[in-house]
Amino acid sequence: MNQPLNSKEPLIEIKNLFFTYEGQDKPTLNIPAFKVMPGENLFLFGPSGSGKTTLLECLAGVLQPNSGSLKILGKDLCLMKPAERDSFRAEHLGYIFQSFNLIPYLTVFENIILPLYLSPARKARLKGSDVQLVIRGLCGNLGIGDLADKKVLELSVGQQQRVAVARALLGTPDLLLADEPTSALDTDHREKFLKLLFEVAEHFGTTVVFVSHDRSIENLFSLSLSLQTINQS
């Protein structure tokens, strides 16, 4: 559903990216070059502490790299002001955490619709479709159609993660960043969850970057990379 990009134009393009946490001397990220093409389902693996989450947070524009360039959709996040990065994230990105993705005092429906309230640009991407219908449809596709009015705390972990997917994909973002969202699920649910995720993401034309230390699900992705091969830190 997104504007088809020139296939030569990468969705993510990183050059000489350095990121060092405050109070540390060694950089956590040192990525000379890295590209992700649109439509790819990228599986990035690496052991704990290898900088997977740090990379995702840089991609999300939550953390500011020390130097280098990080372009998404041709726009360099490193050159943006914090508030610009925030609205860029709101418009173009979806993010799924390992667990506890949902705000406990809101209903499932209120959780899913939240990004539309935070970003008018995200809402505009729905092109005037009935938000209610879009969300119900999305929930139906993810197998949580009957949960929309439930309280978050009544949901199982697997259901919560699917709600998180629905929220991350609402408004057809260009890029979905997923930080080990399956690690709290058992093996059966993992595969089912990922299949649903890919199905919906493909339908929306959303590129998925998925990080994990668990290589057992690697074969479900179109592309798999070790973070250590791109990160020289």
Added chain:
Amino acid sequence: MVLLELAFKSLRNRVFATSLTVISIALSVSLLLSVERAKRAAEEGFTQTISKTDLIVGARSGSLQLLLYTVFNMGSATNNVSWKSYQELKKNPAIGWTIPYSLGDAHRGFRVVGTNEDFFKYYHFRGDQRIELQSGRILEGLWDVVVGADVVKKLNYHLGDKIIVSHGITKGEGVVHHGDKPFEIVGIMKQTGTPLDRAVYMSLEGGEALHIDWKDGAMPTRDKMIPANQIRKEDLVVDEITAFFVGAKSRIDTLRLQREINDYKPEPLMAIIPGVALSELWGGLSYAEKVLRIISWMVVVVGFMAMLIALTTTLNERRREMAILRALGARSSQLVGLLVFESAVLTFLGVALGVGLSVGLIALLKPWLESEFGLFLGGPALTGFDFLLILITFSGGTLMGLIPALRAQKMALKDGLSVKL
């Protein structure tokens, strides 16, 4: 707008902790306002202990002393005013009315005041309040007394009871009682909330009658005593009083009248303006109200601290929530706004509840406070100054919310999206 909704839903989600915080703010605010109200009432009650009286005239001494022994039943006069001077000064055309006031005797610790029917007619307090009787009648006969409300309460007296007056204003051993000349209670005054409640009133002649058979300040021996039934009002000559109250025909004449009395040649007298003297006296006592106010502000600060603690402790639990909002594209300034708005809501609810509590409780307890403590809470429930206090409290509470909010922002920027506990 979504942030406002989030703030309300989040507060509702933590309704128990939220209500405790609101209650703690409400209690401190209501204490602050009640102290202000009581302070106002006390000041007004004090400076309005006597009203509409333009001058109090007594023998020359200190103005404070004159005020104390006339209005407050405290201390004693060093000298008296002769009846002759009183009669002469009364003729001044600028004078509208006078009340004679004679001290010297007591009844079981309460002052006995010799006066006349003008006392009941002209004595005012708290603006235009006058002495009213809850039962009986005012002074007529020589052996009549009218008693104040506190006297009745303390000594459990009824109309028609006979009381014995003692000589001098002290009580205890060695005090001479005028046991041979009992008085009868003919009237009981309504509670006034002023020192009037703690005195016994008789006619000027009654005071004279007590001492008719005394010589040179000493009690008569048994054979020289004159029995009460042989004394008639007409035979008695009043030759001095302790002081008198003056109402000028026109307020404008007060200062001139005061000067004339102060310059009165035949006798050294002084006239004071009670309103001025009362304000001066209250000003001297104002450290007490300052202490009260400081204490109530401290209570407000403690209330805010409770809120600060409540907000800060929930902050850790809410870091995940903040990370989610960040991931969805909320700016860090929006997170600050969310948290500050939450404290503003808490403070607003607390202040509103506190104002309601203070005004409501005082309205509810007003009759009881008046009858039991003589604390008359007149005037408006809230003054402009109270609104200033409310405004300061509200801004203070909201600003206080900035502390956890900025902390949350700092953590959010440092943590990124992963919550490192």
